Amino acid sequence: MDKKNFWLTLKNKKQPILALAPMAGFTDSAFRQICKKFGADVLYSEMASATALYYSDYAKDKASRQKIKNATLELLKFNRRQEKYYVVQLFGSNPEHFAVAARIITKEIKPDGIDINFGCPVSKVIKQGAGSDLMKNLPRARAVIEAVLNNTDLPVSIKIRARSGNVDARQFLKTLSDLPLAALMIHGRSVNQGFAGEPDCDLIKEARKYFSGIIIANGGVNDLRSAQKIMKASQADGLGLARGILGRPWLFQEIKQHQEIQLSVADTLGLMLKQAQLQEKIKGAGTIIELRKHLVWYVKSLPGASRLREQLVKVESLDDLKKIIKDYQATI
Numbered sequence: 310m311d312k313k314n315f316w317l318t319l320k321n322k323k324q325p326i327l328a329l330a331p332m333a334g335f336t337d338s339a340f341r342q343i344c345k346k347f348g349a350d351v352l353y354s355e356m357a358s359a360t361a362l363y364y365s366d367y368a369k370d371k372a373s374r375q376k377i378k379n380a381t382l383e384l385l386k387f388n389r390r391q392e393k394y395y396v397v398q399l400f401g402s403n404p405e406h407f408a409v410a411a412r413i414i415t416k417e418i419k420p421d422g423i424d425i426n427f428g429c430p431v432s433k434v435i436k437q438g439a440g441s442d443l444m445k446n447l448p449r450a451r452a453v454i455e456a457v458l459n460n461t462d463l464p465v466s467i468k469i470r471a472r473s474g475n476v477d478a479r480q481f482l483k484t485l486s487d488l489p490l491a492a493l494m495i496h497g498r499s500v501n502q503g504f505a506g507e508p509d510c511d512l513i514k515e516a517r518k519y520f521s522g523i524i525i526a527n528g529g530v531n532d533l534r535s536a537q538k539i540m541k542a543s544q545a546d547g548l549g550l551a552r553g554i555l556g557r558p559w560l561f562q563e564i565k566q567h568q569e570i571q572l573s574v575a576d577t578l579g580l581m582l583k584q585a586q587l588q589e590k591i592k593g594a595g596t597i598i599e600l601r602k603h604l605v606w607y608v609k610s611l612p613g614a615s616r617l618r619e620q621l622v623k624v625e626s627l628d629d630l631k632k633i634i635k636d637y638q639a640t641i
């Protein structure tokens with residue numbers, strides 16, 4: 310594994326590793342490319358279902374196999390030159406499904422790494438015993454990790470919570486310490502905390518005792534100050550940025566350069582348009598509707614944001630977006 314272990318290449322640069330954390334519905338190829346331009350070192354995909362990939366190999370008829378496979382692989386495709394280093398994240402709970410999924414991803418997507426989700430609290434995920442529910446089931450969690458390790462030559466990483474039910478990160482990592490995992494992203498909040506509150510940086514720091522790979526601290530990195538505070542307190546090798554970069558992907562650059570950036574209104578709108586254009590190029594005309602949630606983040610702190618937001622949530626085409634931007638610029 311070491312030959313291809315990009316995590317070690319990044320660690321050798323002796324700078325905090327900055328990762329775009331996985332966000333379903335947000336971290337698509339267009340947004341990943343934008344984050345890369347602002348200095349993200351590692352780009353996680355949206356989570357993809359290991360079970361869907363498994364059934365794409367085993368479903369009864371060929372047409373439904375192909376349909377399932379195409380939809381999942383479409384979600385995961387990437388631009389090798391613009392998205393270095395790219396990690397595909399899988400969720401599920403069945404080791405056999407992960408084995409098949411790891412083989413398909415390695416052969417057909419060829420990312421730089423594969424990550425396993427142990428943190429998602431969404432009910433449709435935990436109902437399958439996946440995400441944060443899998444973190445509670447130590448034997449099954451181990452079997453899933455082994456299934457992935459045995460079916461790929463790519464570096465394998467995991468993303469966990471500080472605690473899920475009765476299992477905390479220490480216990481979880483202790484039972485896995487013999488496995489050759491390349492990296493760990495810890496969302497420093499328990500499942501009970503959800504997405505609010507401070508991350509437990511002491512716990513992330515303590516993870517070092519139980520995990521010998523790269524450690525990425527996640528949770529609450531919303532600006533330069535919080536990034537510096539969490540890096541210092543957690544002593545991690547890097548940071549995973551999630552909601553903090555929505556509508557302000559230049560936070561990666563701020564952290565890299567240790568300096569705040571004030572993007573002008575025109576530059577913010579220009580960046581928003583650039584992401585829309587990139588998305589249409591990648592996903593096709595008309596897909597801008599999927600981008601509405603990103604658009605509202607971009608304008609969150611602009612003057613007259615609420616009126617702008619009302620228009621952006623109705624945007625149907627690139628031309629609509631250009632018109633909204635033009636009209637808005639005429640009023641400021």
Ligand SMILES: Cc1cc2nc3c(=O)[nH]c(=O)nc-3n(C[C@H](O)[C@H](O)[C@H](O)COP(=O)(O)O)c2cc1C
Pocket residue numbers: 330331332333334335355356398426427428429468496504527528529530531549550551552553
């Ligand atoms: C909309 C949304 C989607 C998310 N999707 C995923 C996902 O697919 N996989 C995952 O491991 N975490 C997912 N997360 C969790 C984030 O990666 C991250 O752990 C969490 O938001 C905490 O970081 P933050 O406080 O910087 O936002 C998601 C979070 C949000 C807000």
